[in-house]
Amino acid sequence: xxxxxxxxxxxxxxxxxxxxxxxxxxxxxxxxxxxxxxxxxxxxxxxxxxxxxxxxxxxxxxxxxxxxxxxxxxxxxxxxxxxxxxxxxxxxxxxxxxxxxxxxxxxxxxxxxxxxxxxxxxxxxxxxxxxxxxxxxxxxxxxxxxxxxxxxxxxxxxxxxxxxxxxxxxxxxxxxxxxxxxxxxxxxxxxxxxxxxxxxxxxxxxxxxxxxxxxxxxxxxxxxxxxxxxxxxxxxxxxxxxxxxxxxxxxxxxxxxxxxxxxxxxxxxxxxxxxxxxxxxxxxxxxxxxxxxxxxxxxxxxxxxxxxxxxxxxxxxxxxxxxxxxxxxxxxxxxxxxx
Numbered sequence: 001x002x003x004x005x006x007x008x009x010x011x012x013x014x015x016x017x018x019x020x021x022x023x024x025x026x027x028x029x030x031x032x033x034x035x036x037x038x039x040x041x042x043x044x045x046x047x048x049x050x051x052x053x054x055x056x057x058x059x060x061x062x063x064x065x066x067x068x069x070x071x072x073x074x075x076x077x078x079x080x081x082x083x084x085x086x087x088x089x090x091x092x093x094x095x096x097x098x099x100x101x102x103x104x105x106x107x108x109x110x111x112x113x114x115x116x117x118x119x120x121x122x123x124x125x126x127x128x129x130x131x132x133x134x135x136x137x138x139x140x141x142x143x144x145x146x147x148x149x150x151x152x153x154x155x156x157x158x159x160x161x162x163x164x165x166x167x168x169x170x171x172x173x174x175x176x177x178x179x180x181x182x183x184x185x186x187x188x189x190x191x192x193x194x195x196x197x198x199x200x201x202x203x204x205x206x207x208x209x210x211x212x213x214x215x216x217x218x219x220x221x222x223x224x225x226x227x228x229x230x231x232x233x234x235x236x237x238x239x240x241x242x243x244x245x246x247x248x249x250x251x252x253x254x255x256x257x258x259x260x261x262x263x264x265x266x267x268x269x270x271x272x273x274x275x276x277x278x279x280x281x282x283x284x285x286x287x288x289x290x291x292x293x294x295x296x297x298x299x300x301x302x303x304x305x306x307x308x309x310x311x312x313x314x315x316x317x318x319x320x321x322x323x324x325x326x327x328x329x330x331x332x333x334x335x336x337x338x339x
Contacts, residue, residue, distance in 0.1 A: 010236075011226045014243045015162035016209065019045065019154050031055075031145045034091035035084065042078035044154035044163060047208055049073075049178075051186045053145025058082040059169050070174035070182055072211050076166050083147060148185055150204040157291040165224040170215045178210040229273040234259050238270060242282050246289060247310035250282055286310060287324040290317070294333040302329045 031037075031053075039046060048057060049072040057065045060079035064087055067073055075081050082093060154163060172178060185203050188196060216223040230236045237259045242250065255278055256266040270278045286309040293305045300308075306317035322328045327335070 010230055011239050011243055012162075012213075012230065015158060016212070019152050019159050019162065019208065031085070031147060033085035033145075034089045036089050036091040036093040037083045037096045037147075038080065038093040039075075039082070039149070039151070040080050040095045041151060042080050043151035044077045044159075045152040045166075045208075046075045046077070046081070047072060047148075047150045047152070047204070047211065048075070048083065049148045049182060049185075049207070051146040051148060051182060055145055055147070056084050056087055057169070058084060058087075062169055065169060065171055067171075068174070070179055071171065072178060072207070073169060073171045074166070074208070074211060074215075076163060076168050079168065085145070146186075148182075148189070150208070152204075152208070156295070157288045161288060165227075166212075170211075172211045172214045172218075176210070176214045178207055178214065181207045181210060225273060225275045229270075232269070232273055234261050234266065235270050235273045238266060238278060239274075239281075242278070242285065246282065246286055247308065249310065250279065252278055283320055284324055287321050290321060290329065291325065291332060291336075294329055295336045298337070305329065 035055075048067065050067050050069050052069055054066065054068040057067050057073050057075065059065070059075055059081040062079075065073055067083075085091065154160065181203055185200070185207065188199050188203060215221070216227045226239065230239060238255050241255065241258055248254075252267055253263050256263045259266060261269075267277060270281070274281055276284075290305050290309045293300065293308060294302075297305070301314075302318065303314040306312075306314045309317070311317035311320070318328050321332070325332060
């Protein structure tokens, strides 16, 4: 049966667990205007933050967003976006993906753990000696702009539920809990030391978590129901129990007993805050877990997966899976694993 190693797990921790910087594209570059970096991969999530200077994020089919020092923007794929020194820049766009153009070509190299230690990466205004390019401003003070980019591979249905809660573009201003992380990032990308990639991966994870938490908690924001419900002492406790022990034989009465309230109180409060009854939420969460297990455990039978997420009867599990996912488990696995 599926259960968490932790005593209690909040919904956000479960959903973001599959969004990890391990294996992500990571790049740091110092840019002098003019520049236009076109990020063409359409990664599920791309985090962009400026350590020094400023520029513009121009998402596909969305308005441009100014990005200043210590501000962070997260772009949700599959759309692409461009980072430019100014709107209408004269720089020719350089396509950036897993292997980006070299700085002397006007772009930036991107690979995990690499940083541009050569200073400026100008656009067409870069001089022949690789010196600083002219042009107007990426930086209000006329200096170079240092950009950090982390592109996150997002695998599985669990993490997809987090993506579904996010807009195409979200931004978090400077001055929040992410600032100390950015200071650590700036120090780490400035040197090449053993273990650097592990440090960068963890710092990117930390930065993404801080960014999303601040965005969900922003004044006047509309966070997903499960985010706000986590703060409620009763419903939050119930959610943590369901995520920690999704395969347990839960009933509303059992869940109410664990949270210390009556069955009717829990049912109403849960539905009011989360938008659906507790066992409906549990069923959808179990089917999300099952969808990933069907793909990840190729040798497991449907009956094995059913038992893992709390169903002793594979037929009952298959019926629930089709009701929630619109397809039976075997067909889902066949489609998801097709080359």
